[in-house]
Amino acid sequence: MKLVTRWKSCALMLAMCAASAYAHADDLANVRKAGELVVGTEMQFAPFDFLDNGQQAGLNKELFTEIGKELGVKVRFIDLPWPSVLPGLEAHKFDMVGGPLTVTKARMDRYAYTLPIADATDALLKRSGDGSIRQSSDIAGKTVGAGKSTAQYEQLKAWAATLPQPPEIREYVDFNQAYSDLAAGRIVAVANSVTNIAYVAKQRPDTFSVVQPAFGSKVYYAYCMRKDADSKTLLDAFNAALLKISRDGRLAALQKKWLGVAMETPASLPTPNY
Template identity: 70%
Template structure:
């Protein structure tokens, strides 16, 4: 009887260990490596991070994910969607993570697992280059301004707008390119987006657009995200290990210089968001 209990206990232990190993082997990183492909949701209307050039993807995200893919040992496949569909797509498991990138906020970090920061996301204003009525951010009082709908930049713009008298009228857009087009056509006085984004836009079209300095937003960062669960933790850890390597060896800074025009020193860990 004692021998039976011993073998029964041993078999139970082996079964539990096997189950644990099986669960570990079936985590997200393991499945990504098994398939040889990391599937990433993004919106390709967000230069200089993701945009279309002659019908092909271009930008910072494409280059950085290619470097991360080399370290992890997988290819990267991007799925292009309207921004409003990206996070719901992640929640539904349609892809492994989101490129975006996203502004790291308290609410988002409570819901999603974020990578280390990859760029500055401080909110600023883009105006028409010949508009002398806007010399500082507060000069948008009483004017019509735009931002991408459901974005963190729109949320910061609306909070800032509420502090001005008279408050500006805010219009939400499906993507930033539509907002920039309305700004160029005179239907808006300014567009709110991260300083990194609008500096790139102004550099590409200096006779049309100009950046309003200083930024009106608080210091925040851009990063990538994935589902916040035990299944995704392995991928988050592997991605951050790769990012730390690219940050240390200068690759991250070189890609920032290539796409942003400047090197933006990034924290080597997850920052505590202020918004």
């Protein structure tokens, strides 16, 4: 009886050790074991991620397909409201975030960023023909919109505070709601990256136009992961795949297709200004 009990005890300890080893395996090993990279995103962020007749479309879908080929895994997206995406990453609901996100100092302290994939400098979208908004500073004293929990909102808020009369800033759960209010005249402008709003203006030139020049500091878009030792191998493998895709022209082709122009992106992560 004692031998049986001791054998069961040893078996239990071995099982616990195996489970512990798996729990602490690095993220790249877990991704390869599962055969898929799980990405949290918000599919209301054209041209990166959006729904076309109920199906995912945009730069993210095609770029992550190429990343998956390089890593030898499939890619599965989870669509969430943006305010839920970063908390979902921290709760280990998925492997990484495919927003993409603007690279900021505050976020770099909390998350590990991939290499940049596109320009994310902030600018304003206005209604076409609105003569009251000729330059960015013309939003002083007016009502404008931005995405809730976004870097664009934070940069708009900081910049707006420098105007003679700060505008009222409305926060929106997703940018499509902000664009609808802009088209309806309930706000005079929406702050977002010049990349995003140029795409929106291109799709609806009779309704929207971009205010030039952009008001924001030079920043970039990138994807992010948890900032811990387990994510380091996945981050390194992702960046190696992204560099290969950039150098062989696949990234530029996708940028041109979805953003309208190929953009130079740095081969290392620059330190943001804010």
